[in-house]
Amino acid sequence: MLQRVSFPEDSQDNQGAVAGGIAAERLRSIIERVERLEEERKALSGDIKDIFAEAKSVGFDVKVIRNILRLRKLEPAEIEAYETLLEIYRRALGM
Numbered sequence: 571m572l573q574r575v576s577f578p579e580d581s582q583d584n585q586g587a588v589a590g591g592i593a594a595e596r597l598r599s600i601i602e603r604v605e606r607l608e609e610e611r612k613a614l615s616g617d618i619k620d621i622f623a624e625a626k627s628v629g630f631d632v633k634v635i636r637n638i639l640r641l642r643k644l645e646p647a648e649i650e651a652y653e654t655l656l657e658i659y660r661r662a663l664g665m
Contacts, residue, residue, distance in 0.1 A: 622632050
């Protein structure tokens with residue numbers, strides 16, 4: 571969402587910090603914060619990748635671990651509904 575910040579047109583203090591109704595310092599701050607968080611996300615993503623590599627190296631199935639992580643985010647009722655549907659689909663396919 572685009573947001574404009576209004577300042578008095580004739581204010582001498584704001585002329586360098588405002589361009590086209592946008593507060594330059596506020597914009598710069600927001601962009602720098604997002605950039606820092608993206609760097610942190612990249613580092614965390616690398617750490618997670620290393621953990622999965624470790625799990626694989628000791629014999630764990632990474633696909634199953636990812637599935638368990640996904641299921642742990644769900645409510646118990648959602649897990650039950652998912653497992654029920656999975657069983658129904660398996661039976662329908664003769665598995």
